[in-house]
Amino acid sequence: MRLEEVPQDAAILEQCHEIAYAVDENGTYVLVPSAGWESVNLVNMQAWEVVGAQIKHALEQINNAAASPLLYHMECNQMDVGLLASYVGLTRWRVKRHLKPKGYAALKPELRARYAAVFQIPVEHLDKVPARVELPLASTSKEEDL
């Protein structure tokens, strides 16, 4: 990669820069700040779309009373049952039970507090789920032709 080829396509890095290695006119390597690369922004967006689809699926299941609000928070935090279980310090089968409305309704306050602490939300927000998917992204990839 030559110096003038270092991409400057800001999006996912927000105000930050990453370091790219490029050769100058003498063929010597130099470190150049790069605002980002459109190709990477694009595949990063694609990864977030997968997360978004999973959250959407969770919301649908919650609306159909097939899952508890815990599923929404789990997907929002990009966790699966195993990861959530290790964060909350429970076995996977117990977490699975809490992901169902019946198991969730029977949750003791102490366990609810533990779940809320993992998701970094107040306990009373545990029951709340939004109507539509919101991804925690500051900026969206600007539409540019590759």
Added chain:
Amino acid sequence: MTIAFTHRQSAHCESGVTANLISHYGYSMSEAMVFGIGGGLFFGYFPFIKINHLPLITFRGAPGSIFKKCAERLEVQVSCRQFRNSQRGMMALDANVAAGIPTGVQTGVYWLPYFPAALRFHFNAHNLIVYGRTGDEYLISDPVIDKPVRCAKADLERARYAKGALAPKGRMYSIAQMPEEIPLATAIRKGIAEVATRMVKVPIPLIGVRGMQLLARHMQHWPEKLGDKQSLIHLGHLIRMQEEIGTGGGGFRFIYAAFLQEAAAVLEQPRLEILAQEMTTTGDMWRRFALLGARRCKGHNSADNTFPALAALLRACSIREEKLFCELLSVVKK
């Protein structure tokens, strides 16, 4: 308590942390040099290990190995510790900072509030340096971020005790003692020999150039095997592993080329300078692969970015790199 520490931004976290720590003790070292000596370059494709339903593809060695091997080869004495109990882990970190020792810590990126939101996935092999504390905040030199940052204690503790694959378990490390003289030339030879051997000589079809060829063979059939949507997600995943923050571009090829260039001067081996140029060329091929692949992900299809065409490009990379690493082996073994 604040340690006078110079923050230098780098492309990759672990090699940046290592280089900045060594430089702090008076021996100025570039990130590329550390990356090369620590044998950072790698390729591994493990289709049977799935992370989020996607195959494990890696362009770098095991987390922690760059620091460890670099220290070993430079004869720098280091201290590495892990703590099961998070309070004890934070106390040990405080003690280090109070003693004026800048300390590297392994963290997950998901819980670091200063990280760009779009990059906050559950990735646990991130590295940063803690060089001070004021009240409840730690002063952090995170090598992939432009400037030094601050991070609340609770957040850093969470990040150090992130769970899941490659969990850091509070791992922290620092330099205990620098040697009288640094055996730079020998260390460079060892670093190159290790990487080159791994890339071309290991008879396992999953790693090195053989791994690339296996990936190319599999990729060719992704559309029939996985369906359109999943094959694009697989392709996007590969491009992210190759290019997303921390590789310096081209799946670490450009950092490695910068290292070969420095090594050529130290070892007085002009041949390495030419091989650095060749490495730049293969890096450019990887970049082209990422560009074409991203276009396919976006739905801009053309003859040069069909899955067979992308696989052919990958194969071309592997053939060129096989030759390159064989030559590197012969240069350092002389």
